[in-house]
Amino acid sequence: MAPVGVEKKLLLGPNGPAVAAAGDLTSEEEEGQSLWSSILSEVSTRARSKLPSGKNILVFGEDGSGKTTLMTKLQGAEHGKKGRGLEYLYLSVHDEDRDDHTRCNVWILDGDLYHKGLLKFAVSAESLPETLVIFVADMSRPWTVMESLQKWASVLREHIDKMKIPPEEMRELERKFVKDFQDYIEPEEGCQGSPQRREKNLHFFFIL
Incomplete structure (x- = not known):
């Protein structure tokens, strides 16, 4: 052999x-x-865990209540210029652990009700689930706070009603909001938290 x-x-x-x-x-x-x-x-895992994009913040409040100042501070800037009508800016969100970043759109409506028709350019039926609404009140005049909140809540409700969103979709949005609120975990002081936790918190903050 x-x-x-x-x-x-x-x-x-x-x-x-x-x-x-x-x-x-x-x-x-x-x-x-x-x-x-x-x-x-x-690569597949990173694609699934990327920071969410297409999130929006809509800010309401009276003239001089500090809407632009608040958003400017969140940007990390010292001073901001007040706009007229419908003001736009964005917030940069960066995750150092994953070397990932995204942007959050910010729309600030003028305190004059004359400009409320501009809301159609800021929030649509498609972007509503990805939008957080902030009502800013002037605490130097506490007796006006409740009236201001009711006024701007009414403006928001009027705008949403015009979208003709089916009732079942609105109920689902409300259910999701409650669930995200209940599941939210406050980051511990001095602890950055895991990327998964930060991403979950980011999703919550950007949902209406």
């Missing part, structure tokens, strides 16, 4: 022809496939 040998293949190396065993070549191929699978899995 002829001796059993290891199949060998002739490869062209940097110093000329080289001989490699078929078994070694298969092992290298397996390692390459494993590496590609690992890379694809990591």
Whole structure:
């Protein structure tokens, strides 16, 4: 019987022809496939865990109540210029652990009711589920707070009613809001928290 040998293949190396065993070549191929699978899995995981985009904040309040000042502070800026009509700016959100970032759109409605028709450019039926509404009140005049809140809540309700959203969809939005509120976890002081926790909190803050 002829001796059993290891199949060998002739490869062209940097110093000329080289001989490699078929078994070694298969092992290298397996390692390459494993590496590609690992890379694809990591890319897929990062794609699923990216910070959410397309989130919006809509700000209501009387003239001089501090709407623009509040949003400017959240931007990290010292001073902001007050706009007229419907003001737009954005907040940058950065996750250092995952080296990921996103933007949150901010719309500030003028304190004059004359401009309430501009809301159609800020919030639509499609963007409503991704929108947080903030009512800003002037605490230097506490006796006006309740009246102001009722006025702007009425403006918001009027705008939402014009969207003709089916009642079942509105109930689902309300149910989701309650669930997100109940599931919200306040980050511990001095602790950044896990990326998953921060992402969950971000989703909550950007939902109406």
